[in-house]
Amino acid sequence: MVRRQLRENSLPFLFVVGLVGWIVPGGGYFLLKETKRALIICATIVLMFGVGVYIGSIGVIDPIGARLWYIVQLMNSPFVATIGRLTAGGGYPVFGRQNEMGQIYTSISGLLNLLCIVNSVYLAYVRKAEPGER
Amino acid sequence: MLDFASCVMAGFTAPEEIGTTAQSLLLLLPVVASIAIVYKATKVPRVSACNFIKESVLLFGSIVIFMVITALVLSAVAWLVTG
Numbered sequence: 001m002v003r004r005q006l007r008e009n010s011l012p013f014l015f016v017v018g019l020v021g022w023i024v025p026g027g028g029y030f031l032l033k034e035t036k037r038a039l040i041i042c043a044t045i046v047l048m049f050g051v052g053v054y055i056g057s058i059g060v061i062d063p064i065g066a067r068l069w070y071i072v073q074l075m076n077s078p079f080v081a082t083i084g085r086l087t088a089g090g091g092y093p094v095f096g097r098q099n100e101m102g103q104i105y106t107s108i109s110g111l112l113n114l115l116c117i118v119n120s121v122y123l124a125y126v127r128k129a130e131p132g133e134r
Numbered sequence: 135m136l137d138f139a140s141c142v143m144a145g146f147t148a149p150e151e152i153g154t155t156a157q158s159l160l161l162l163l164p165v166v167a168s169i170a171i172v173y174k175a176t177k178v179p180r181v182s183a184c185n186f187i188k189e190s191v192l193l194f195g196s197i198v199i200f201m202v203i204t205a206l207v208l209s210a211v212a213w214l215v216t217g
Contacts, residue, residue: 036181041172048168055161057149098149101161108165112172119176 010128012124017124020118023077028120032127041116048109055100058083058088059092075110085129162201170194 021028026041053058062085063070074080086092094102152158170193178186 005162034181037175040175040181040186044168044171044175048164051164053146055150055152059149092147094149097154097158098150100151102149105165109168116172116176122210 010125013128014121014122014124017120018062018117021120022075022113023079024111025077025113026115026116028124032120032124034123041113045076045109045116048112051107052102052105052109053083054096055105056100057092058087060099060102060106061087064089064090066103069107072107073103073109075114076106077113080110161181163198166197166201167194 017028017031020031024030024042025045026038029035029041030039060066061070061073061080061083070084074084097113150159167190170190170208174190174193177182178189
């Protein structure tokens, strides 16, 4: 009974942890006071995304021509949508290997951020359900 | 300052030149390093510099070695089939 109440009460917090983790990579861990973990994750994901965009230009974020890749890239942060708006008009064309590498880099960083979001929410859940354990 | 910012931003609006050479396969390494670092950052119970670096390097090495072995096996299969 107590456990169920804890679970119900922690739902908004879990949502906030997930949301912050999406807005800023590693932000979920920061809320859980895992500062080192948060900094490592933030630096790695932002750097990887930056390298991908540098290799292929912002044209690799293509909400029209590469919709599936774009959905995965959105996992990095909702701010990716801002870049998507810029490139939606087709003003930054990119083809071939540059496009491929840029999409791989930016999409893998998005998937890694998704892993971190899920993991931070799970960590928050475990801490709420069993406060004495960690 | 504004010129510098414009220069930096301009670097992100045109793609870099990457050839289809064997060296371009080295672009795999930063991806593997990032995967190893982020995965280990989510998995280690306590983040301490020494332990974290050791774990990440081990994972990075294992992924690279596994990929090299896979590439060798695939090359051998291709050589058997076409040779």
